[in-house]
Amino acid sequence: MQDTLLEMRSITKTFPGVKALDDVSLKVRSGEIHAICGENGAGKSTLMKVLSGVYPAGSYEGEIHYDGALAAFRDIADSEARGIIIIHQELALVPLLSIGENLFLGNENARGGVIDWRATNQRTETLLGKVGLHDAPTTQVEKLGVGKQQLVEIAKALAKDVRLLILDEPTSALSESDSQALLDLMLELKAQGMTQIIISHKLNEVRRVADTVTVIRDGHSVSSFSASEGITEDRIVRDMVGRSMENRYPARTPDIGERIMRVADWSVYHPEHADREVVRNVNFDVRAGEVVGIAGLMGAGRTELAMSIFGQSWGQNITGTVEMHGKPVDVSSVSRAIAAGLAYVTEDRKSLGLILDDTITRNITLANLPEVASGGVLNKRAEAQVAEKYRKDLGIRTPGVFQKVVNLSGGNQQKVVLSKWLFAGPEVLILDEPTRGIDVGAKYEIYGLINDLAAAGKGVVMISSEMPELLGMCDRIYVMNEGAFVGEMPAAEASQERIMSLIVNE
Template sequence: MSDNQTILEMRNITKTFPGVKALSDVTLEVKRGEIHAICGENGAGKSTLMKVLSGVYPHGTYEGDIVFEGKECTFSSINDSEHAGIVIIHQELALVPLLSIAENIFLGNEQVEKGRINWHKTNAEAAKLLARVGLDENPITPINQIGVGKQQLVEIAKALSKRVKLLILDEPTAALNDTDSAHLLDLLRHLKEQGITSIMISHKLNEITAIADATTVIRDGMTIETIDRGPEMTQERIIKGMVGRELDNLFPEHTPNIGEEIMRVEDWTVLHPTVAGRKVSDSASFDVRAGEIVGIAGLMGAGRTELAMSLFGGAYGRKVSGRLFLHGKEVHLHSVADAIDAGLAYATEDRKRYGLNLIDDIRRNISAASLDKIASNGVVNSNEEIKNAERYRKEMRIKTPTVMNVVGQLSGGNQQKVVLSKWMMTAPEVLILDEPTRGIDVGAKYEIYTIINALADAGKAVVVISSELPELLGICDRIFTLAFGRITGQLPRGEATQESLMKLMTKEREAA
């Protein structure tokens, strides 16, 4: 029997998919009013376990027992778990962009009187909930007019409207900047004071060690251990549990062999596609050489992604001006196809939306940008396509038995390897990698860093955009800083620190 201090017990949970045992006798115990973290590598079974708990995988599709508030539960759907007070917020937020904040909060739970929605009550109650999560926005504001950090808070307000007792957050800070992440963690502490229990899945171990009262580590679908808050709960201890070994260094050793300049950008200016007169890139200039890994650091909204996409054949913005040189020769790229033909590759920060076709197989995703290499008279050679995909599956150590598997079924780290394979198949000279390790675990990150080093060693010019300053400091040879669309400085690896980069990243726009 669970005691009064225990709000949740999951006992011997086993979940099998065709050919794969995703969870094997997993146990989890969460105390009332605590913040409980769940850690593990991509594919370890964390999200599967939470989908079992929340009824996404209904009772009868798994083995084992769920005991919530002392009662055994048999949830058949998300509605069942929400009625019990368990609310899950997935990594991909379930908000409707064109509806207002208030409409999203009460979607499916409308404030109805006499068969009609009471809009005054809807907006008034939404305002109260927004105040509870510390979001100062008008409830009638459309969701697509607020940032991702604020959208996370709307999701939590939505959970509070359902009288949540246990809040599950799957990678809640993966897409947030440092300020928004800190605000969200403060909110979880505040909810804890109100008696709300939270389960947080996260790869950000510094956040876990800062906020979690207990941390359960899952590896290969099995519970490894639960560590209570205290001297034992260190990032090193969690990493050892996650990967089954100690990672003495988070970044692989690398000695660069830097050659001739491959790409140079001069006075690159880009206007926002819809906001008249707003510059998303403002006279930006930088360069990258063969065998060099160059970082671009900037706060959210600085224009990092916009700069990269506009260079990639004008994939973003309008009235792009400035000069782009490859091997000292000026080039004019009018389309993505032009950029690929010129030897550029851009791996997007949003692999699920723009980088991959999640419902297609690995083979077709890898060949998507290089069909001209494996086609004759407009017909793709299927044998060549499979042969190339198999080569990258082995080289990149993509964990899948066959390249005919659907890419959406892979873990985040393996999806990222498919994205890199797709662009490596184009044989680029310049690779622009936008948030290459976002949402993937520490073990998979190490593998991605090793791949990036290998690309540089092969003479490629690599540009890495990242929100994580330790990552840039760990893998880059030089780092440029961006603020308000302008390059505000550059530092060689030996001189760069988090403090020196942050100083340049927050450099105010100079008065005209």
């Protein structure tokens, strides 16, 4: 392999009461794709913030050697000037600006203080060609899908003469096809000599593109090994969680009872395009103690189905019926859906599932405030007691329940969302991508919670883009394509091939 481009030596970063990084070292060679793996809260993002100057020189211990010289980055602009560019999981694009405006924001093509739009658009077309994007430079970013927005971010990095590109969970919100296209682009950039660091929970993707893997656990660098030594998912998992995990899905003996919920002839139209039917005549049911999966490609209508059932949170001209225990119920608003015994854990926990700047306590009690109030006045002591109960029951890792949710790892944030809806006392929980952006150790804990819910007689609907997850967790699976259910099967008779066959041959 080529010479070393980056070496981080004995990095230690301490926050009040917490040592986030403890003597972490990392060596990245020129022209390689280097994967950093670890559980949520292991210190991966903190390490990259040290590298990029978000935490400037002097705020941490240790040394950064970059391109053969000792580096002391004062801020992000300083690291970017040296060609180190980070693309964060939450994309840093301005939705109402065009692609070209986003690419050169703060770095405009200007003469005498006047932007040269012709030069901007020409350079934008060249950069978009390099990442395989063919939209016009004047296209508003908000009109692009997430996959294309990710490519715009990479083009933006190329506009800054990037030498070291860092991608933090780049495929977490992408469809399977967009994810594969992005990985192909990474390999193409590598062939052109670009050095890259990828942070990812998707170990199959790490195996596909990485030349070297470094594993961080609890703020310590645990191991580093190359493709020539053999990059296997089992080895990465063992180093990430500190133990072997032969079975990724906890065992459960189903005890399925009577039907709790039945959805009949459910149809939904797009909220902005009244002639576009997004969910078409869907019928399904859920029984007590049962985990029901909904499989399908991104855009199949799964989230739209779930949100429309949960208080008609999405869509218009919604028709069909929802029955609980054989009787029709009113789900025309969120409060009525909750009263009917439904709960919905959104796929977008940061925007729709949580109030990030508020405490764990407030977030957990939010869906059932009357339970912790008297005469319309909140009982803060009762709120804290409820939050403490769920902190213990679900194993939320936090110094205390008055911690702000924004400071928690992804897995612990997801546990707070689950706690909120468990406190509401639902009979049926709809879980939309419940393990998205969560590491393998936290996933196992979430799976255990799902099994506990089923064992307690709850009905669980699980929407997931990860077919192995559906096959490993569900008792029965529906397959959705282009707004309609195209198949149903017991999980024992299901396979990835059979599910994809139903989708493709529909």
